[in-house]
Amino acid sequence: MYNESSIRNQLIVSKTYNNLTQDILHPIETKSGKLWWIAFIIAIIATLLGIACIIYTIITGIGVWGLNRTINWAWDITNFVWWIGIGHAGTLISAVLLLFRQKWRLSINRSAEAMTIFAVIQAGLFPIIHMGRPWDAYWVFPIPNQLGTLWPNFNSPLLWDVFAISTYFSVSLIFWFIGLIPDFAMIRDHTKNPIKKKIYGILSFGWSGKAKHWYMFEEISLILAGLCTPLVFSVHTIVSFDFATSIIKGWHSTIFPPYFVAGAIFSGFAMVQTILGVARKVLHLESYITIKHIENMNIIIMVTGGIVTLAYISEFIMSWYSGNIFEDFTYLSSGAATGPFSWAFWVLIICNILIPQLLWFKKIRKNFLWSYVISIFINIGMWFERFNIIVLNLSHDYLPSSWTGFLPTFVDIGIFIGTIGLFFVLYLLYARTFPIIAQAELKTILKSNVSK
Amino acid sequence: MNKSKDEFKNQLSSFFNQKISRRDFLKIMGFTTAAVTLSACKGPVIRSIPYVIKPERIIPGIPTYYATTMFDGFDLCSVLIKTREGRPIKIESNMMSKYFNITSARIQASLLSLYDDERLKDPYINNKKVSWNDIDEYVIKRLKYISQNGKKIIILSSSLPSPSTKQLINDFSKVYKNTQLVIYDAFSYSSILDATKEILGIRAIPFYEINKIKLIVSFDADFLGDWSPQNMQKDYATNRKPGINMMRHIQIESNMSLSGANADTRISLKPSEIKKILIEVFHILNGKNSQNKIANNIASEIKNKGSDAVVLADGSKEIYALSLIINLKIKSKALSYKKFLFSKESNNIIFNQFINDLKIGNVGALLLYNVNPVYSFPSILKLENYLKKLDLSISFAMKEDETSKLIKVFAPIPHWLESWGDTHPMTGIYTLIQPTIQSLFNTRQFQNSLIIWKNKIHSINNPANNTNNPANNTNNPANNTNNPADISVGYKYYNNNYINNYYDYLRNFWEKNILSKSNIKSFNIALFNGFIHTNEIHTNKCYYNKNYLNSIINNIDNNIDNFELRLYTKTSIGDGTQANNPWLQELPDPITRISWDNYLTISLKDAQKLGIKNWNTATGAINSNYVDIIVNGLKIINIPIFIQPGQAEGSVGLSLGYGHTKGKVATHSSGINAYLIYKNFNLIHYNVIIKKTEGIHEFASIQLQNTMVGRDDIIAKETDLNTFLNFTKEKWNKEEKITSSKGELPLEKISLWKENDNNTGHHFNISIDLNACIGCGTCVIACNVENNVPVVGKNEIRNSRDMYWLRIDRYYSTKESFKTLHKKNISEPKIYNYLLKPENNPKIRFQPIMCQHCNNAPCETVCPVAATSHGKQGQNMMTYNRCVGTRYCANNCPYKVRRFNWFNYVENKKFDFHMNNDLGKMVLNPDVVIRTRGVMEKCSMCIQMTQETILKAKKENRIIKDGEFNTACSKACPTGAIYFGDINDDKSEIKQQLKNNRTYKLLDFLGTRPNVTYQVKIRNLNK
Amino acid sequence: MYQNNIIYGLYDDDNMLLQGINYLKKKKISIYEVYTPFPIHGLNEILSLKKNINLSKLAFIYGLIGTIIGCLITWYTMNYQQNIGGKPNLWFLNLPSYIPIIFEITIFCSANFICITYFICCKLFPCAKNTNPDPRTTDDKFMIEIRTNKTNIEELITVLKNSGAIEISVK
Known part of the structure; x- marks a missing residue:
C-alpha cells in the first residue's frame, strides 16, 4: 500500500472507486459529442490530404518536394525527429516516473503513452516515404537473400534508427498494452453493449484480477519500466547519431545525444500539455488532471528547456570560439542569425529559449491557459530546432559553390499536415474507445486520498 | 476434330477414374507447375533486328572507332567517332592530327544533333512529302529556266572550307550559268579576314603559335573562346606551366570572357576605351609618349618581352588590323606567316551584294545550305518578303528552322556523321569526313544533290532515262558502280558526268588533287587517318601602307554617352547552330554559371544607377529585373539582366545564338535573339540606352554563391608566381598535419586502425591542375555523353537539381580576406558582408569537381543498405540496384557531388529531351546503365573505361602502359588539366603529379583521403 | 458423495479485505483466490504467494x-x-x-x-475466458474465494461475515 506523504497535496479529490469506473466508462458508453465529430472530420480531411500527397510523391518521385542537390533532407527528417521527440514524453512519464515512484503520473500516463505510440507511427512513416524507392524499404532489415552476402550496413546511423525505432515502437506498445489489460477487463465487465463486451473481452485477454496476476503485473511493469528507461534515452541518442556521426559541420557535434534527449523530453511534455489541455476540457477530466499535474509538467519543461538552452549556448560558443570558419554558418551562429534563414533562427530562439522562461513565474506555471499557449510555442520551436539543424547546416556547407536555399512545396506541407491529421484521428478514436486513464493503477492511490 | 475431342474426353475420364499413384501425381504436378511457370515468364517484346550477315568489323559489345572531321558550319575538329553496334556514341579528339585536334563542349555535344527527333525525315515540296526524283525533276526544270533567263542562282552557305565542294560548285556553275556561292556566317569573321587581307595579303585567319612566346596581351579577344577557329587552349596551358618561363597573360576587355577569367591581369574597360588604349600602346611602341598609365604599363611589358610578346585584338576590322601591325612591329614570334587558317570564309561585302541582288530581284534561285538567315539576319529590310518572291528556294537543312517557312523545297541533308566530305582548315592540313552510320532518314547530301542536278540537266525532259539511274540518295560506297577506268582516262572533274555520287567525286578529287601534295598516296589510308598533312607553306609579304594606318588611328569614336554593347558568343551555344542541343543548353556558362538563357551583363555600379537588381529567392534561385534596350534606333524589350562582376562600367554584354522560335529544346530556353542587334556584323555598338521595365526574370543558375567566403586558401588554392618560385611549399600550399606522440605527422599517416591495402593491383587517382583548367566545360559534356547523364531542363536547374557528375566551380575573388578584415578589426558577422560579395574586377578560379573517391568515404558509412562501397581500385562505387534513396550519402558528402534522381528522367514527358524519344536514346552509352528514379548517382571514375582497358590487356596478356587508362574527362580535357592514372604504377605520370609541390587534396583535413588531387593555380603577376 | 463447495466473500474496501484475510488465516481457513480491481500491496505476503517463476x-x-x-x-x-x-x-x-x-x-x-x-x-491470451466470478471485482469490490470439501459450510459463512464481508455466496 502506498503511504501518501502528508506534506503533499492530494492529487485527486473526492472520487470513489466507482466514480472512477464510471468516469472511464462514460466516453465509451455514450455517443460522441458534436465537438468530437467536428474534430474528427477535420482530422480525417487532413489525413486524406496527407495520404494524397504521399501517393503523389510515390508515383511521381521525391522531386515533388522542395529538396535539392545540397539540401537532401528537409521537412521529411525534420518531421521524423519532431514526432520521435514528441513520442518520448509518454514512455518517460510511464517508465521513468514509475521508477521514481511519481504518483502524479498515473492520471496522465495512459494518454501520454498513447501519444507516444501514435507519434512514433507518424515518425516511422517518414523514413519510409522519404526514400527514393519506398517499395524497397524492407531492404534495411537484415533479411537473408539469395545473394548470401548482401546485408544492410550496420555502420550506418540510419540502420541504427531502424532498429531503435522498431524496438521503441514494439516495447512501447506492449508496455502500453499490458497496462491496458485490467482496464479492458473493467470495461468488459461493466459495459452493457454485448458487441463491446465481446470486443473488450478479446482485448482483455481473460483478465480476472487474481491476486497472483496482480503480483506479476506489478513485477512486469517494473521490469518493462526498467527496460524502457534506457531505451527511451537510447532512441533519441541514436536519432541524434544521424547527425552527430556525420561529417557535416553543425551536425558533427558530440553534444547532440544528451541535447537531443533533453529536447525530446522538452517537446514531448509540451505536446502532452497541448493534448491533455484539450482532452481535459473535452472529456471532462478536470478532476484527474489537476493544476498539480500541469505544474509538475511545467517544471519538467523548465528543466529540460534549460538543458536545451544550455546546449544552444554551448553550440553557439563552440562555433564562435573554435575559430573554424566552416562553423560560422552552423545553425547556431552569427551566420545563421543574419543569413537567409535568420527568420528560422529567431523563431527557434524566441519559441524555445525566451517564451519558456515565462514558466519561472508561479502564476503562469499554475495557469492552464498560459501553460497551454506556451506548450504550443514550444512545439513550434522544437520543430524549427530540427529544421534549423538539418536545413541550415546543409545549406551552407564546405564548398560555397553548392550553397543553396530551401522552400517547401505544397506536398511537403501536405504530408506534414497529414501526419498531424492521422495523429489526431488515432487520438480521437483512442479517446472514445480506450480507457483514457489507467484506472486500475489510479485506484491504488485514490483510497488514501479519500480516507483522509 | 471430333475424334480427337473424344479421345481427349476418354483420356480425361480414364485419368480421373484411375487411381493415381503418388508418383504420377508428382509427375503431373511437376509438369503443370513448370508449364505454368514458363508461360508466366514471357518477357516484354523488344524490337530488334539480328544481323543476317554480321559485318566483319562489328563485334557486339566492342566499340569501333572511325576518324572523321566534325564540321557543322561553325566548329571544325579532327575527331574519332566511337561507335557501338553501328551507332556513334561518343566523339573524341583525333590526337594523331597535329592541329584542329581539340574538342570543345560544342564538338563533344554535336553528336546529339544526329539523334535529334526533329530532323527532317523526308524531302518536301510545298509542305508535301515527295520522292527525291520529284525533287530533282522540280528543281532541275526551274534551275534550267532561271539560268537561261539570266537570273542568279545563289548558293548561300556557311563557311565552306571544303575543296571538293568548291570544285563541285564550280562544276555546277559551268552547267547552270550565273551560279554564285555566297558565304554567310551568322557570326561573321569577315572583319578579321579583311584585316588580314589588308595587312598580310591573304584572306585568311592568321595562325598564332602562342607556345613560342612569353607574354600575351589581348585586347578584347576571347582567344580561348571563339575569337579564332584555331585551338589555342592547349598551347596556352602548356606555355603557362608554372616556372620561370611561364607565359604572362594580360586581358583588356569589357565583358568577362573565358580568356579574361584565365588572365593573370585583367583590365576591364569599355570597348571604346580598349580601342584608345590599343592605339596608345601602338604610339608608345613607336616611340611616342603617352599620359595613359594603363597603356604605358602594357607597352613597357610588351617592350620588355619584345618578340616574345603577342597582341591579339577583336572588335572591328581596324582594331584587328592594328594588332597585326603591332605584332609585325615587335616581330612577334607567335604570328606565323607561313600558315593560315581557312576554316572561316565569311565575307560581308559579297553577302551585302547578294542582299542587294535580292532586293532588286536579280536572284532567281536560292539554295540555302546550312544557314538560317531569317533567324540570324533579321534586318530591317525583311528578308521574308524577298524570299517568298523567289522562283526557287531550296533548303538544305537538317531540320526546320526559322527560315523554313519561306522555303518551297526541302532537301534534307544528313548529319555530318552520316556524310562524306573534306575540309581544308589551314595551310598544310586536309581532312576527310566519312559517314559513321547509315543515313537514319531519307536524306541526301547537298553535294549529292548538286551532282545529280548537274548531271541530269539534259535528261530531265526525258523521263525514260530516269529509270536507268542508280539509286541517288545513298552514300554507301557499296552501291558505287563507278568504273575506275573512267578516272584514268583523265576527265576534267566538271566534265565527269559519269560520277553520280559525291563519294566518288570526293575520292576522285582527292586522288587527283590532294593526295599528291602529301606522302600518303592511298585514299583509304587518308580516310583511316581522317586527315593528311602536307608541306605547303605560304610566302606572303606584308604590304600595308601608312595611309591605311592613319585611317585606323584617326578613326576614334569620340564622346560616347550611354552604354556600349559588346556582343559575344557563349561557350555552350556559340553562334546558335546547335541551339536545339539539350546538352549545350543545359551546360552552365563557365563564367555566369547560368544555363538555358542569355542575358544582358552589366556591372554592379551601373545596375545600381539604373535600379536593377539580381536577388536570390528562398530556394536560392536567382531572379532579375527586365530591361528594354535601344540600339541604333531598334528597341528590344524584356531582356533579362545579370549583374556580372568584372563587366566594365558603362558597357553591357549580350550573347548571340539564343531566342530561337523553332525547335523544342531551343524554345525551352527563353533567351533573346541578339542577332537583332548584330547589325552590319558589328560586335560593338555604341549609344545603347537601357531602361528598367516591369517583370521578373527567373534564371536557372547552377552556382548561387560566387565567392569562396574567405576559404580561398582551402578550396581552390592559388598563389602568385613569385611566391611559388621563391618560397617553400609551407608558405603557399601548407599541408595539414596532426600532432601525435611521434611528432607532427601528415594526415595520411594517422589512423585508428590498419588502413585498407591500397598498394596492390591498380589504384586510380585523378589529378587536376587548376593552373591548366580554363573552365571551358568540355569535360562536363564529355562526362554527360559517356555516362548518360540526363538533361533536367531549366526548372530543375533552377531548383538546384542538376545531374552533373562533374561540374566546374567558378569562384570570384573578394576584395578583402580574413587577414585584412581582422586587421581592420572587423569581426563576425560583419566580416561576411565583405566576403560573400565578389570584388568589382574579380580574379577567377575554376575548379572541376567530381566525386573525390575518398578512401575513407563519409558517404559509404552512412548508407543503410551498403549501396555504396569502396572498390579495390580506389573507386567509390555506387550500386544503383541496391540504392533505396535515403540521400544520406549526399548529405554527408562534403564535396556535394552526389546526384539524386528526383524523377524519372527517361521516357518522361516532363523531361522532353533526348531521353524521351527512341531516336534520342540511341546516343546512350550501352556500357553505362540508365538510372531509375529514386537512386543516387555520381561519378564512377568511368569504371567502364578502366575495366575495358584491363580486360583488353588481360586478353593480350600484357602489362598496361601508362596513359592507357583514361576517363571521359581526362580524355576530353583540351588543356590536359585532368590526369588519370594508376598510382601503383611507379612510372606513371599520375605518380609524378602526386609528388608535385602544388598538389593538395580538397578538404583533406576532414580525413576523407580523396583519390582526386588538385594542383595550386599560379598567377603570373609580374611583380 | 464428495462435494466441492466454492464460497465467495465480497468486500467493499481493500483494508477490510486485508483484515478479513488475516482473520480467516487465524481461523486456519485457506483462501483459494482473491479477486481485486487493482493491485493491493502486501496481499502477496499475507497470502504467502510464491513465485514459481522469477x-x-x-x-x-x-x-x-x-x-x-x-x-x-x-x-x-x-x-x-x-x-x-x-x-x-x-x-x-x-x-x-x-x-x-x-x-x-x-x-x-x-x-x-x-x-x-x-x-x-498468467494464461492470458486473446479470447481467453475471464474467470472472475463477479463483475464488480473489476470496479470497486474485492472478493475472496474459498474452496472446501466440508459439507457444513454454515460455519465458514459466519466466519466470513465476521471478517467483514458484505456479501457471501455459495456455489
Whole structure:
C-alpha cells in the first residue's frame, strides 16, 4: 500500500472507486459529442490530404518536394525527429516516473503513452516515404537473400534508427498494452453493449484480477519500466547519431545525444500539455488532471528547456570560439542569425529559449491557459530546432559553390499536415474507445486520498 | 476434330477414374507447375533486328572507332567517332592530327544533333512529302529556266572550307550559268579576314603559335573562346606551366570572357576605351609618349618581352588590323606567316551584294545550305518578303528552322556523321569526313544533290532515262558502280558526268588533287587517318601602307554617352547552330554559371544607377529585373539582366545564338535573339540606352554563391608566381598535419586502425591542375555523353537539381580576406558582408569537381543498405540496384557531388529531351546503365573505361602502359588539366603529379583521403 | 458423495479485505483466490504467494540472448570483406558501430520475450475466458474465494461475515 506523504497535496479529490469506473466508462458508453465529430472530420480531411500527397510523391518521385542537390533532407527528417521527440514524453512519464515512484503520473500516463505510440507511427512513416524507392524499404532489415552476402550496413546511423525505432515502437506498445489489460477487463465487465463486451473481452485477454496476476503485473511493469528507461534515452541518442556521426559541420557535434534527449523530453511534455489541455476540457477530466499535474509538467519543461538552452549556448560558443570558419554558418551562429534563414533562427530562439522562461513565474506555471499557449510555442520551436539543424547546416556547407536555399512545396506541407491529421484521428478514436486513464493503477492511490 | 475431342474426353475420364499413384501425381504436378511457370515468364517484346550477315568489323559489345572531321558550319575538329553496334556514341579528339585536334563542349555535344527527333525525315515540296526524283525533276526544270533567263542562282552557305565542294560548285556553275556561292556566317569573321587581307595579303585567319612566346596581351579577344577557329587552349596551358618561363597573360576587355577569367591581369574597360588604349600602346611602341598609365604599363611589358610578346585584338576590322601591325612591329614570334587558317570564309561585302541582288530581284534561285538567315539576319529590310518572291528556294537543312517557312523545297541533308566530305582548315592540313552510320532518314547530301542536278540537266525532259539511274540518295560506297577506268582516262572533274555520287567525286578529287601534295598516296589510308598533312607553306609579304594606318588611328569614336554593347558568343551555344542541343543548353556558362538563357551583363555600379537588381529567392534561385534596350534606333524589350562582376562600367554584354522560335529544346530556353542587334556584323555598338521595365526574370543558375567566403586558401588554392618560385611549399600550399606522440605527422599517416591495402593491383587517382583548367566545360559534356547523364531542363536547374557528375566551380575573388578584415578589426558577422560579395574586377578560379573517391568515404558509412562501397581500385562505387534513396550519402558528402534522381528522367514527358524519344536514346552509352528514379548517382571514375582497358590487356596478356587508362574527362580535357592514372604504377605520370609541390587534396583535413588531387593555380603577376 | 463447495466473500474496501484475510488465516481457513480491481500491496505476503517463476532473472537472460543475437548478426553480416568507408572489417575493431544495434536487440528481446512469458504464466491470451466470478471485482469490490470439501459450510459463512464481508455466496 502506498503511504501518501502528508506534506503533499492530494492529487485527486473526492472520487470513489466507482466514480472512477464510471468516469472511464462514460466516453465509451455514450455517443460522441458534436465537438468530437467536428474534430474528427477535420482530422480525417487532413489525413486524406496527407495520404494524397504521399501517393503523389510515390508515383511521381521525391522531386515533388522542395529538396535539392545540397539540401537532401528537409521537412521529411525534420518531421521524423519532431514526432520521435514528441513520442518520448509518454514512455518517460510511464517508465521513468514509475521508477521514481511519481504518483502524479498515473492520471496522465495512459494518454501520454498513447501519444507516444501514435507519434512514433507518424515518425516511422517518414523514413519510409522519404526514400527514393519506398517499395524497397524492407531492404534495411537484415533479411537473408539469395545473394548470401548482401546485408544492410550496420555502420550506418540510419540502420541504427531502424532498429531503435522498431524496438521503441514494439516495447512501447506492449508496455502500453499490458497496462491496458485490467482496464479492458473493467470495461468488459461493466459495459452493457454485448458487441463491446465481446470486443473488450478479446482485448482483455481473460483478465480476472487474481491476486497472483496482480503480483506479476506489478513485477512486469517494473521490469518493462526498467527496460524502457534506457531505451527511451537510447532512441533519441541514436536519432541524434544521424547527425552527430556525420561529417557535416553543425551536425558533427558530440553534444547532440544528451541535447537531443533533453529536447525530446522538452517537446514531448509540451505536446502532452497541448493534448491533455484539450482532452481535459473535452472529456471532462478536470478532476484527474489537476493544476498539480500541469505544474509538475511545467517544471519538467523548465528543466529540460534549460538543458536545451544550455546546449544552444554551448553550440553557439563552440562555433564562435573554435575559430573554424566552416562553423560560422552552423545553425547556431552569427551566420545563421543574419543569413537567409535568420527568420528560422529567431523563431527557434524566441519559441524555445525566451517564451519558456515565462514558466519561472508561479502564476503562469499554475495557469492552464498560459501553460497551454506556451506548450504550443514550444512545439513550434522544437520543430524549427530540427529544421534549423538539418536545413541550415546543409545549406551552407564546405564548398560555397553548392550553397543553396530551401522552400517547401505544397506536398511537403501536405504530408506534414497529414501526419498531424492521422495523429489526431488515432487520438480521437483512442479517446472514445480506450480507457483514457489507467484506472486500475489510479485506484491504488485514490483510497488514501479519500480516507483522509 | 471430333475424334480427337473424344479421345481427349476418354483420356480425361480414364485419368480421373484411375487411381493415381503418388508418383504420377508428382509427375503431373511437376509438369503443370513448370508449364505454368514458363508461360508466366514471357518477357516484354523488344524490337530488334539480328544481323543476317554480321559485318566483319562489328563485334557486339566492342566499340569501333572511325576518324572523321566534325564540321557543322561553325566548329571544325579532327575527331574519332566511337561507335557501338553501328551507332556513334561518343566523339573524341583525333590526337594523331597535329592541329584542329581539340574538342570543345560544342564538338563533344554535336553528336546529339544526329539523334535529334526533329530532323527532317523526308524531302518536301510545298509542305508535301515527295520522292527525291520529284525533287530533282522540280528543281532541275526551274534551275534550267532561271539560268537561261539570266537570273542568279545563289548558293548561300556557311563557311565552306571544303575543296571538293568548291570544285563541285564550280562544276555546277559551268552547267547552270550565273551560279554564285555566297558565304554567310551568322557570326561573321569577315572583319578579321579583311584585316588580314589588308595587312598580310591573304584572306585568311592568321595562325598564332602562342607556345613560342612569353607574354600575351589581348585586347578584347576571347582567344580561348571563339575569337579564332584555331585551338589555342592547349598551347596556352602548356606555355603557362608554372616556372620561370611561364607565359604572362594580360586581358583588356569589357565583358568577362573565358580568356579574361584565365588572365593573370585583367583590365576591364569599355570597348571604346580598349580601342584608345590599343592605339596608345601602338604610339608608345613607336616611340611616342603617352599620359595613359594603363597603356604605358602594357607597352613597357610588351617592350620588355619584345618578340616574345603577342597582341591579339577583336572588335572591328581596324582594331584587328592594328594588332597585326603591332605584332609585325615587335616581330612577334607567335604570328606565323607561313600558315593560315581557312576554316572561316565569311565575307560581308559579297553577302551585302547578294542582299542587294535580292532586293532588286536579280536572284532567281536560292539554295540555302546550312544557314538560317531569317533567324540570324533579321534586318530591317525583311528578308521574308524577298524570299517568298523567289522562283526557287531550296533548303538544305537538317531540320526546320526559322527560315523554313519561306522555303518551297526541302532537301534534307544528313548529319555530318552520316556524310562524306573534306575540309581544308589551314595551310598544310586536309581532312576527310566519312559517314559513321547509315543515313537514319531519307536524306541526301547537298553535294549529292548538286551532282545529280548537274548531271541530269539534259535528261530531265526525258523521263525514260530516269529509270536507268542508280539509286541517288545513298552514300554507301557499296552501291558505287563507278568504273575506275573512267578516272584514268583523265576527265576534267566538271566534265565527269559519269560520277553520280559525291563519294566518288570526293575520292576522285582527292586522288587527283590532294593526295599528291602529301606522302600518303592511298585514299583509304587518308580516310583511316581522317586527315593528311602536307608541306605547303605560304610566302606572303606584308604590304600595308601608312595611309591605311592613319585611317585606323584617326578613326576614334569620340564622346560616347550611354552604354556600349559588346556582343559575344557563349561557350555552350556559340553562334546558335546547335541551339536545339539539350546538352549545350543545359551546360552552365563557365563564367555566369547560368544555363538555358542569355542575358544582358552589366556591372554592379551601373545596375545600381539604373535600379536593377539580381536577388536570390528562398530556394536560392536567382531572379532579375527586365530591361528594354535601344540600339541604333531598334528597341528590344524584356531582356533579362545579370549583374556580372568584372563587366566594365558603362558597357553591357549580350550573347548571340539564343531566342530561337523553332525547335523544342531551343524554345525551352527563353533567351533573346541578339542577332537583332548584330547589325552590319558589328560586335560593338555604341549609344545603347537601357531602361528598367516591369517583370521578373527567373534564371536557372547552377552556382548561387560566387565567392569562396574567405576559404580561398582551402578550396581552390592559388598563389602568385613569385611566391611559388621563391618560397617553400609551407608558405603557399601548407599541408595539414596532426600532432601525435611521434611528432607532427601528415594526415595520411594517422589512423585508428590498419588502413585498407591500397598498394596492390591498380589504384586510380585523378589529378587536376587548376593552373591548366580554363573552365571551358568540355569535360562536363564529355562526362554527360559517356555516362548518360540526363538533361533536367531549366526548372530543375533552377531548383538546384542538376545531374552533373562533374561540374566546374567558378569562384570570384573578394576584395578583402580574413587577414585584412581582422586587421581592420572587423569581426563576425560583419566580416561576411565583405566576403560573400565578389570584388568589382574579380580574379577567377575554376575548379572541376567530381566525386573525390575518398578512401575513407563519409558517404559509404552512412548508407543503410551498403549501396555504396569502396572498390579495390580506389573507386567509390555506387550500386544503383541496391540504392533505396535515403540521400544520406549526399548529405554527408562534403564535396556535394552526389546526384539524386528526383524523377524519372527517361521516357518522361516532363523531361522532353533526348531521353524521351527512341531516336534520342540511341546516343546512350550501352556500357553505362540508365538510372531509375529514386537512386543516387555520381561519378564512377568511368569504371567502364578502366575495366575495358584491363580486360583488353588481360586478353593480350600484357602489362598496361601508362596513359592507357583514361576517363571521359581526362580524355576530353583540351588543356590536359585532368590526369588519370594508376598510382601503383611507379612510372606513371599520375605518380609524378602526386609528388608535385602544388598538389593538395580538397578538404583533406576532414580525413576523407580523396583519390582526386588538385594542383595550386599560379598567377603570373609580374611583380 | 464428495462435494466441492466454492464460497465467495465480497468486500467493499481493500483494508477490510486485508483484515478479513488475516482473520480467516487465524481461523486456519485457506483462501483459494482473491479477486481485486487493482493491485493491493502486501496481499502477496499475507497470502504467502510464491513465485514459481522469477521474471526479473528471466528478463535478464532474455536480454543476454538478445545481446548474443545482436553480436552474431553483426558479426556474420559484416564479416564479408567489403570496404565500407575504409572502416576495419574485423568485427571487434568496428564494434563501436555495432553497439547501438546490439543494445536495441537486447532490449527488444528482453521486453518482448518477458511479456510473452508473462502472458503464458498468467494464461492470458486473446479470447481467453475471464474467470472472475463477479463483475464488480473489476470496479470497486474485492472478493475472496474459498474452496472446501466440508459439507457444513454454515460455519465458514459466519466466519466470513465476521471478517467483514458484505456479501457471501455459495456455489
